[in-house]
Amino acid sequence: MEIYLDNAATTKVYDSVAKEVKEFFLVEYGNASSQHPIGINARNKLEEARKKIADYVGAEPSEIIFTSGGTESDNLALRGLAKANPEKKHIITSVIEHPAIIETCKDLEKQGYKVDYVNASKDGIVSVEDVINKTSEDTLVVSIMHVNNEIGTIQPIEEIAKSCKEKNIYFHTDAVQGFTKVDLDLTDVDLMSVSGHKVHAPKGIGFLYIKKGTKIAAIMTGGGQECNLRSGTENVPGIIGLAAALEEKENVEGIRESRDKIIVMLKEIPGTRFNGSLESRVYNNINVSFYGIEGESLMLMLNGEGIFVSTGSACASTKLSESHVLNALGIDVLYVHGSLRLTLGSDAIGNEDYIAQKIKKKVERLREISPFKLNLKEVKDE
Amino acid sequence: MGNIDYNETVLDHFSNPRNMGEMKDATVESIVGNPRCGDVMKIYLKIKDDIIEDIKFQTMGCAAAIATSSMATVLAKGKTVDEVRNLTNEDVAKALGELPPIKMHCSNLAADALKKAIKNWEKKN
Numbered sequence: 001m002e003i004y005l006d007n008a009a010t011t012k013v014y015d016s017v018a019k020e021v022k023e024f025f026l027v028e029y030g031n032a033s034s035q036h037p038i039g040i041n042a043r044n045k046l047e048e049a050r051k052k053i054a055d056y057v058g059a060e061p062s063e064i065i066f067t068s069g070g071t072e073s074d075n076l077a078l079r080g081l082a083k084a085n086p087e088k089k090h091i092i093t094s095v096i097e098h099p100a101i102i103e104t105c106k107d108l109e110k111q112g113y114k115v116d117y118v119n120a121s122k123d124g125i126v127s128v129e130d131v132i133n134k135t136s137e138d139t140l141v142v143s144i145m146h147v148n149n150e151i152g153t154i155q156p157i158e159e160i161a162k163s164c165k166e167k168n169i170y171f172h173t174d175a176v177q178g179f180t181k182v183d184l185d186l187t188d189v190d191l192m193s194v195s196g197h198k199v200h201a202p203k204g205i206g207f208l209y210i211k212k213g214t215k216i217a218a219i220m221t222g223g224g225q226e227c228n229l230r231s232g233t234e235n236v237p238g239i240i241g242l243a244a245a246l247e248e249k250e251n252v253e254g255i256r257e258s259r260d261k262i263i264v265m266l267k268e269i270p271g272t273r274f275n276g277s278l279e280s281r282v283y284n285n286i287n288v289s290f291y292g293i294e295g296e297s298l299m300l301m302l303n304g305e306g307i308f309v310s311t312g313s314a315c316a317s318t319k320l321s322e323s324h325v326l327n328a329l330g331i332d333v334l335y336v337h338g339s340l341r342l343t344l345g346s347d348a349i350g351n352e353d354y355i356a357q358k359i360k361k362k363v364e365r366l367r368e369i370s371p372f373k374l375n376l377k378e379v380k381d382e
Numbered sequence: 383m384g385n386i387d388y389n390e391t392v393l394d395h396f397s398n399p400r401n402m403g404e405m406k407d408a409t410v411e412s413i414v415g416n417p418r419c420g421d422v423m424k425i426y427l428k429i430k431d432d433i434i435e436d437i438k439f440q441t442m443g444c445a446a447a448i449a450t451s452s453m454a455t456v457l458a459k460g461k462t463v464d465e466v467r468n469l470t471n472e473d474v475a476k477a478l479g480e481l482p483p484i485k486m487h488c489s490n491l492a493a494d495a496l497k498k499a500i501k502n503w504e505k506k507n
Contacts, residue, residue, distance in 0.1 A: 294420050296386075296444040300396070314420050315444030315488075322420065337420040337442075369402055369448060371413065371424040371440035 001306040003351050007198075007284060008149050008177060008343035009310060013241070014200045020244045021202060024237035032234045033225065042236050049243035056246045057194075058186055059209055065226045066239055069206035070176040073193030074100040074143075076208050076219055076230065077172045081141050081191075082108060084217040085170075088140035091115045094126045094155075095328040097145050100193075101174055102324075105143075114138075122329050124153035124276035132163045141170040146178030146192075150312060150325040150341060151276030152285025154182055161188035170214065176206075180246070181282050190214050196238060201245035205238030251346055256283040258348040263288075265356035269363055273335055275326060286342040287312075289326075289335035290363045292372030298340060301362040307355060312339040334372065388445055389479045396445040401455035405438040410506060412499035415491055421447040425455070425495040429503060432463045439495070446485035447492075450474050454492030467500050469493055 004012070013021075030042035047061070054061040067073045078091065078101070093105055095117045105115045116134045120126050126144055135142070142164050146157050157173050164171040165188040172191040175184060179194045186192065191214065196205040210216060210229070222231025263286060266272060271291035290298070295311030302309055312323030314337065326336045340359070342348075348355065388396070405411075405426035415422035421443030428436040437459050441451040454474045458466045471489040475481050481489060 292442055294443050294447070297396070297448060300388075300445050304397070313444070315447070333418050337417075366442075369399060369440060370442040371422060372417075372442050 001351075001354075003307045003347045003355060005307060005309045005342040005344055005348060005355070007345040008152075008341065010197045010203065011200045011345065013197075013202055014245055014248045016248060017201055017241045017244045021237045021241040024240050028236075030236070032236055033223070046234055046236050046239055049239045052243040053207065053246065057192075057209060060212060062227065063209055063212055065208045065210055065229050066234060067206050067208055067230055068204050068235070069197065070098070070174065070193050070195035071100040073195070073206050073208040074098070074172075074174055075104055076216075077191045077193060077210075078104050078108065078141065078143060079219045080216040080229070081170055081172075081214075082111075082113065083219065084215045085140055088138055089113050090136060090138040091140055092118060092131055092134045092142045094118045094120060094131075094144055096120045096124065096126070096148050096151075096325045097143070098149055098174055098176070101143055101145070113140075118144075120153075120328055122331075123280075124148060124151045124325070124329055125280060126155050126160075128156050128159045128163060131160050132167075135164075135167055135169055139167075139169045141172055141191075143172040143174065146173045146175040146184060147182055147282045148276065148325060149177045150323055151287045151329075152177070152282040152343070153276040154178065154280045154282060158185050158188065161190075164188065177282065180250070181252075181284070186211070191216075196242040196245065199242075199245050200248065200250075201242040202238050205235050205242050207242075251349065252283055254349045255344050255346065258350075258352055259284060259286060259342075259344050261352040262286060262342070262344075262348070262356050265352065266359060269360050273331070275329065275331060275335075275339060284344040286344070287326075287339060288342070289331065289339040290367075291332075291334055291338060292370050293338045293363060293366040295337060295339050297366055298338070298359075298362055301365070302358060305358045305362075307358055310341045310343075312341065313337045386482050386484065388449075388482065391479045392445065392449040392481065395449035395452040395478065399439075399441075399448055399452040401437050401439060401459065402452065403438050404440065405436065408438070410499050410503040412495050412502055414495045414498055415443070417442075420444065421488065421491055423447070423451050423491045423495045425451075425492075425499050427458075427499050427503065429463065434458050434461055434463065434466055439492075441491070443491070444485070444488065446481055446488035449478060450481070450489045450492045451495075453477050454496060458496055463500055463503070466496055469496055 030038035192209040197203040275287040295313030296315040314322035408426035471493040
């Protein structure tokens with residue numbers, strides 16, 4: 001049995017998407033910039049796909065700039081704004097952002113930018129007030145993610161965007177985890193990063209939504225594709241695949257019910273805490289910590305049962321640093337190391353008992369091995 | 383970046399740890415590690431006539447930490463105090479075949495725990 005519960009890492013491409021994409025590898029393989037029928041056909045199909053994607057998000061086709069994915073979109077957003085608006089030198093973001101934002105901000109700090117990293121509440125939500133209190137005349141952009149990739153919390157993007165608009169500050173959101181899952185009104189959002197492989201489209205495709213009138217410059221030079229904002233031959237199969245993925249419907253209610261069933265069963269395990277608000281949360285995310293055990297061990301044991309998840313433990317990270325998000329929430333370190341992230345897809349449906357029982361069994365086993373099991377009675381269940 | 387890949391011996395000691403558990407009548411025990419780093423090991427020794435007659439451990443940690451704990455107890459059991467004193471983390475890692483380079487530091491835990499327990503024992507005597 002293989003139960004894939006790591007859909008925040010990546011997703012399986014839909015069959016319909018794979019079929020459509022294959023056509024663009026083997027038959028409609030043209031370069032969208034070529035002036036012969038094969039190229040012209042590729043251009044036409046690409047522009048149709050752009051229109052579909054624009055319609056889906058409620059934008060103009062010219063506001064969709066295709067990139068290689070979330071990281072590139074985040075880089076283009078922040079660095080592109082910085083390049084085009086050099087008079088402003090202040091950026092506001094949050095401590096729970098994806099590394100694509102945090103590392104880009106750190107790099108911009110080296111180039112003389114001042115960056116404020118706003119804290120999140122212990123529930124994993126950034127407050128509108130905290131963000132707005134940091135704004136000044138010098139603020140170039142506020143960048144706050146839509147849905148957190150680790151704990152699944154939904155951020156108050158629309159309110160923050162509205163306040164930024166009133167202050168004439170650009171607002172960017174990394175919507176990689178929220179796209180297709182949580183509705184987002186782009187009225188006051190100036191830029192939005194999206195990645196294909198999180199929504200059952202191929203890897204290596206994504207886009208940056210850039211509202212008309214936004215002053216932004218390219219960060220790569222070349223052939224001037226994508227309105228001169230993203231040079232490089234367009235990834236036509238990827239673009240087609242992304243548009244095709246948006247035509248499929250995920251079983252949202254089924255996954256949500258499955259998620260809630262698993263939460264109820266995991267709650268019965270003593271010394272368990274759920275990380276991030278259970279209310280303001282994307283429908284497929286569970287982030288749970290078990291006191292006194294270590295997440296890599298738990299993940300590895302679950303691998304043996306065909307259950308594939310991820311963990312915020314340092315030991316599972318190739319950089320040996322624990323989750324910056326769980327740390328930012330002020331969670332006891334013995335809980336941070338024992339954290340597990342389950343991001344559900346259709347595999348979970350019908351397998352809730354199996355998943356919860358296996359986790360329970362493995363947690364018990366690791367607590368037998370752990371010296372901390374003795375303290376369990378003293379641990380307050382959260 | 384990359385995956386953390388364990389060999390079969392490591393996975394075996396992780397899945398079926400030897401000498402795991404508590405010891406009520408230990409001659410001496412020690413605890414090493416740091417919860418902040420995600421690994422803590424407690425070791426119990428029963429020493430008679432300078433020989434490690436019995437040994438038990440409890441570890442909170444990753445697969446490498448649990449496997450090295452298990453292997454260290456296998457290596458130490460039945461040996462003299464002097465032999466165990468000289469046991470290094472490389473000896474433990476070597477006995478496991480190999481550890482992923484990023485996990486080598488985990489092997490310090492078990493060797494340190496043994497050294498500390500023996501020190502505690504010497505203080506008592």
